[in-house]
Amino acid sequence: MAQENAAFSPGPEEPPRRRGRQRYVEKDGRCNVQQGNVRETYRYLTDLFTTLVDLQWRLSLLFFVLAYALTWLFFGAIWWLIAYGRGDLEHLEDTAWTPCVNNLNGFVAAFLFSIETETTIGYGHRVITDQCPEGIVLLLLQAILGSMVNAFMVGCMFVKISQPNKRAATLVFSSHAVVSLRDGRLCLMFRVGDLRSSHIVEASIRAKLIRSRQTLEGEFIPLHQTDLSVGFDTGDDRLFLVSPLVISHEIDAASPFWEASRRALERDDFEIVVILEGMVEATGMTCQARSSYLVDEVLWGHRFTSVLTLEDGFYEVDYASFHQTFEVPTPSCSARELAEAAARLDAHLYWSIPSRLDEKVEEEGAGEGAGGEAGADKEQNGCLPPPESESKV
Helix, strand or coil: CHHHHHHHCCCCCCCCCCCCCCCCECCCCCECCCCCCCCCCHHHHHCHHHHHHHCCHHHHHHHHHHHHHHHHHHHHHHHHHHHHHHCHHHCCCCCCCCCCECCCCCHHHHHHHHHHHHCCCCCCCCCECCCCHHHHHHHHHHHHHHHHHHHHHHHHHHHHHCCCCCHHHHEEECCCEEEEEECCEEEEEEEEEECCCCCEEEEEEEEEEEEEEECCCCCEEEEEEEECCCCCCCCCCEECCCCCEEEEEECCCCCCCCCCCHHHHHHCCCEEEEEEEEEECCCCCEEEEEEEEEHHHEEECEEECCCEEECCCCEEECHHHCCCEEECCCCCCCHHHHHHHHHHHHHHHHHHHHHHHHHHHHHHHHHHCCCCHHHHHCCCCCCCCCCCCCCCC
């Protein structure tokens, strides 16, 4: 019993060891990984649309301006070459001469006509004539290619503007994770919330343990990823995220923290990455929010402060207390030791009941005297008496 009580005692607290561990995922969700020595850079051009969408805003705007400017300059130069090759520039004052494009008297005029053609402005001052077949073909090509450029660049800008990355900024995670008892079992918990009134549809949560490990064969695996169960089997990972929820990982025999006590956890080196996914209700696009917890951001023996209160006709969420925790009595032993102590306690209670029955039966037998048949027929150890023997002959 002394060992069982010691398992539940909090024990002396030790300050957590500070580590300069590099995060795999930042608190704001950015993955701290850079791709280096990529020699097959042509693969980025095979998916040019995604490449342009993934660029930074200043580069995207630069490509947007260059795409239109270069297209206008290219076709403007061709219009000028047609006018120069036909001799239109030499007959500017000849009223009897039919040029390819009326009022095209130089390269600037050709450039402006290219802009008017591609953007379908049509001021009416410069217009193509029906005596220029090559100009008609060029007009068709510029109209088609201009529409393609418009569709491509406008599509890139629209996708980039409507990306759900900014929506993930209003999905918040608690600054710390906690370890405490829930229904008599140790659980690792963190809290998630949504700051917007428009909800995340089909929200789901996942958790990964990032920790380096070495195999039995001696292979070292850096940043090995292990799933932490947050209710996949029971469906608790599917969230109705209207108010902040506390996500719980039960530390059972299948958990990587099964044998981790408070001291062992503080000396360990790992990172817990949590991923929240769902569809934005307003746009229907998939949104993903991420965060992580290092060892010194896991508080043993703490519980989250309640943020939900019932007001007059509605529930109110107090996000000022979203990250707050408070200490609760929590055993400092591992979940395995806690389960073994609970099993020994249950076994002690189970066997103590028959023992007390035996003592009572022995006391009654001693009072009536030994060797009597009545004493043999009495119930012993909580069981029925043996069946009567057949009648003697």
